[in-house]
Each structure stands twice: as structure tokens, then as C-alpha cells.
Amino acid sequence: MKEIKSHKRRGKLPKIEVVDLFCGIGGLSFGMKSKGFSILAGFDLDATCKYAYETNNEAKFNYKDIKEVHGIDINKYYSKKSIKVLAGCAPCQPFSSYAFKNKEKDPNKYDLLYEFGRLVKEVQPDIITMENVPSLLTFNEKDVFGDFVHTLKEAKYNVSYHVVYCPDYGIPQTRKRLVLLASRLGPIDLIKETCTPDNYKTVRDTIGNLPPLKAGEASSTDSLHRCCFLSEKNLQRIKATPAGGSWKDWPSELVLECHKRKSGKSFGSVYGRMRWDKPSPTMTTQCTGLGNGRFGHPDQDRAISVREAALLQTFPRSYAFFDNEDSISIGVASRYIGNAVPPRLGEVIAESIIQHIRNTPNER
Template sequence: MQKETHHKRRGRLPSIEVVDLFCGIGGLSYGMKSKGLKILEGFDLDATCKYAYEINNEAKFQYKDIRTVTKKDILPFYSKKAIKVLAGCAPCQPFSSYAFKNKNKDEKKYSLLDEFGRLVKEVHPDIVTMENVPAIASFKLRSVLADFIKVLEEEKFHVKYQVVYCPDYGIPQTRKRLVLLASRFGNISLIPPTHTKANYVTVRDTIGDLPSLEAGHTCSTDPLHRCRALTPLNMRRIKDTPYGGSWKDWPEDLWLNCHKKKGGKSFGSVYGRMVWEKPAPTMTTLCTGIGNGRFGHPKQDRAISAREAALFQTFPVTYKFFPNEKDVSLTKASRYIGNAVPPKLGEVIAESIKQHIRNVPL
């Protein structure tokens, strides 16, 4: 029998429609939308994300606990002939290294990936994508990921996952994320890396042209380019932190008590400064504070601003986070930005899905 061959699909792709679980302010959705995928709706338990999600993604925000979401909340939004994508990033805190040390961790959050699996079985999407911290594939949590994959395989999906080093895809921070893709149509995988160490996007590339800023001030032309005030003691500390240095470079009279203990000496990046020539460290929900990591500006005596954090996360300057950015706390801005999937990673996932659709029989 002659072997059947499938040729690369030319011309216009079918409509690819996305429902985003655990959507937050919409970083993943926005990246996928930027590559031409149609975003239908997003679900999240943080009602304050509604404004940013809806205005940037032109999609409906559903304030709802994932445990109460059913196929009736999702299926009516998909078009009949569209490629149905179910996407999501279950909150990563339960899978982080910190969670292993936290005796008061919320065990209920471990079930969120199970709820994602339940919805896969109810909705019967064509493609599934899931993004999370690499630790979810570690020995301690392997069963959590394995159970999700088992659901996908039982539903006849072809599954592939890998740990992504974000600078390899033009994202200017050293974030590592596990990205899973699954398709009913055949084998699917991420597109190859677009960057190498020789041309990683750096701190200078990303924020080098922003106006200078003093600690505690806000840029007159950009309300989101604002940074935290520093106490006199912390101002002494940042001034005594050299380029690329950290608390280890201070005189001992500036050390915190934890730095004097054996365990505290391992946190070498705390109160550290970034360097111009490399990508930034991973943005977190605390990234606008100098005491929470290497979040000091390379040269200016301050922590990075909310705008700088957003740019490291690849949010464009046109992205709207709040109805009125002049009245917003840095704490809330940092939480939104640090919790988000970098839009650029959403673009990579979307492009991978599009290339997959071009090359498989439907």
C-alpha cells in the first residue's frame, strides 16, 4: 500500500480560538492574540484582574473558582469549525521550592491541575497548553504532572513538554518555565529557540533608554515608571552595592541579622544590582523591592520600577494594567506583573500551535 503523505497547509489557517484558565491580567492571552489567535474568555479568582484582561485582550473575564467551572461555561464560546485551544497556568506557588519548606502551605492548590484535567475531559479541546514552574517535573511533584499527562493521553492527545530558558526566546530575564503542549492531531512541540547566548536580550536593551529615576519617585511622563522609597539605612546599603554586587560587598555594620547566620549566606543575590550586559533575573511578585533578590538598578540607587519589571516580562508600554495608573500601589502592580506569563512566551506557544496546524491533517 502506498504510504499516505500530508503536505504543509498553505494559505489561511482555520480559526484558532483560546480559552485561558488561571488567566490573571492576561500575559499568555495577549501573546497568543498578538500572533493571530482569537481569545474568547479567561477565568481567574482574582477579580481585580478583570480590567487589564478585558481591555488588552478584547475578551470576556470570568471571575470564577476553577473548581466550579464546567463545560457549560466554556463550550458556547467556541465556534463550530474552529480549532479549540484550552490554555492555562495553574498558580505556581504550590509547586515552587519555597512551598516545600512552608509548613502552612495550602494543600488545596495542588488540586488545581486536576481541575484543569477535568475540564479537558469535559470540553474536549483540540489542543491543550499548560505553563508552570520546572519544579512540577521534579521528583517530589512528578506524580502531579504525571496524573495530568495521563488524563491527556487517555483523551488521545499527543503530549510534549520541556523546560524553557526564556532568554533562548528573546525574553530578557533568566526565567525557566515548563511548557506543555498536547494535540489530538499529532505530534506537537515548541518552535526552536530564536536566540543564543551571543544575542540574548539584555537589561540595557530593555530598560537602558528609560528616564533616570530617584528612589520613591514617579516619572512625569510614565506613571508606571515609579519605584519604592528607601529608608536611610537601605539607601546606604544600595549606595554601598557595587555594579553587579550584592550585600556581600557591604561593610559588616550594614548586614542584616540573617546575613550573619550560616543559612543567610546562601542568598547571595539579595540586595543585588543587575548588570547591563545580561538578561535580568526572574521577575517575581516582589521584584520592585531591593531586599527580595537582584532587583537593584544597575547604576541608579534604587530598585527597579514597575515599568521596568513589566518590560522585563515583555509587556509592551501600551499594555494597560489599571484604569488610572496614577492611583495604583506598587504592591498591586508588582503582583500582577510577577504572576503573569510573559507575553513573548505566549507568542512562542501560539507560533508553535500555528506551525503544528500547518503540518498535520485535520
């Protein structure tokens, strides 16, 4: 552990450098970069994320299986006098509520958090942040999260973790995420909430000024503002859905057979519309599909567009997702957005680290 003085830091902060594991297109990195952190590199097994990650974060994208990454591969990026941050969001599908219903689980993904723990021991960063789904806390097939926390504490890290309700931090969707912070410099915790229900950011605040679209259309001025085509039947269904409503509001002739069965009645949000003056539902990898959740536009007869999904995920309009955005795949774009850490959550994590460093006694 680094030797420290007894007085708190004053003035300019030391350089804070970040390597991002499971980086995807770089939402977490971008949020931290916007707070002045130096993003050095990302590692991910999806090679198609390279353009977005490198373009927006000015950092090296490494296409590599995390199981083949070693401490030396990461430590070569850090400089000697920096605060070294190791960040990561192991793919959450194995720990999501959907995974427990899905019989075709990928057993290899259950080990990714253990790989993260292995790299912590090899790299010995000053600070660690990990973001994942809240159900990781109650995952009972293996005590994966408990083992990860034990690994950190055994390596002399101070650890805190919270289930974050994203509207509390200015993110306009009802997403809940598990956020862990750990530091070898001293106690660390997440900053206090920045919003209350009285001033949560809403769907209207976020996408209310975008030009209207019809189902299947694309904006002539914004290549990402495009939405999926709807069949005639689905057009009838969305027209029969009030703001905040769902298939439960349809006449019987429009209701799908699967929803008439007892097992289908629990899926109350599918084919639903968002509400203007509430946060949106969680953006998923299928967030631009009408039948995949409450992803209908509040009053236009269509599902939300790629641009609307990106804004609800707090990506700025300037974020470059593709080299050529005139010929994007809506499905690929939705996967990028749904898998990403909201950049605003990356900012909150960065603000928490800055607060921690300022409250931590200085190094010699």
C-alpha cells in the same frame, strides 16, 4: 478525534480560538492574540484582574473558582469550525522551590492541575497548552504532573513538554518555565530557540532608555515608571553595592544580622543589583522590592520601577494594567507582573501551534 486528509495545510489557517484558565491579567492570552489568535474568554479567581484582562485582550473575564467551572461554561465560547485551544497556568506557588520551605501550604492549590485535567476531558479541545514552574517535574508529594500527562494521553492527545530557558526565546530574564503542548490533531512540539547567548536580550536593551529616578520617585511622563522608597540605611546599602553585586560586598556595619548567620549566607542575591549586559533575574511578585532578590537597578540607587519590571516581563508600554494609572499600588502592580506569563512566551507558544497546524494534515 477529527478525521483528517493526507495532505498538509496550505494557504490561510483556520480560525484559532483560545479560552485561558487561570488567566490573571492576560500575559499568555496577549501573546497569543498578537499572533492572530482569537481570545474568547479567561477564568480567574482574582477579580481585580478583570480590567487588564478585558481591556488588553478584548475577551470576557469570568470571575469564578476553577472548581466550579464546567465544560459547558467553556464550550459555549468556541465556534464550530475553529481550532479550539484550552490554555492555562495553574498557580505555581505549591510547586515552587519556595513552597518546599514554607510550612503554611494551601492544600487546595495542589488540586488545580487535576481540575485542569477534568476540564480537558469535558471540553475536548483540539490543542492544550500549560505553563508552570520546572519543579513541577520533580514534585514528589503527589505525582501531579505525571497524572496530568497520563490524563492527556488517555484522552488521545499527543504530548510534549520542555523546560524553557527564557533568554533562548528573546525574553530578557533568566526565568525557567515548564511548557507543555498537547494536540489531538497530531504530533506537536515547541519551536526551536530563537536566540543564543551571543544575542540574548539584556537589561540594557530593555530598560536602558528610561529616564532616571531616585528612590521613591515617579516619572512625570509615565505613571508606571515609579519605584519604592528606601530608608536611609537601605540607601547606604544600595550605594555600597556594585553592579552585579549584593550584600556580600557591603562593609560589616551594613550587613543584616540574619545574613551573618550560617542560614543567611545562602541568600546571596538579596539586595543585589542587576547587570546591564545580562538578562535580569526572574520577575517575581516582589520584584520591585530591593530586599527581595537581585532587583536593584544596575547603576541608579534604587530598586527597579513597575515599568521596568513590566518591560522585563515583555509587556509592551501600551499594556493597560489599571483603569487609573495615576494612583497605582506598587505592590499590586508587582503581583500582577510577577504572576503573569511573559507575553513573549505566549507568542512562542502561539508560533509553535501555528507551525503544528501547518504541518498537520487538513480536515475534511
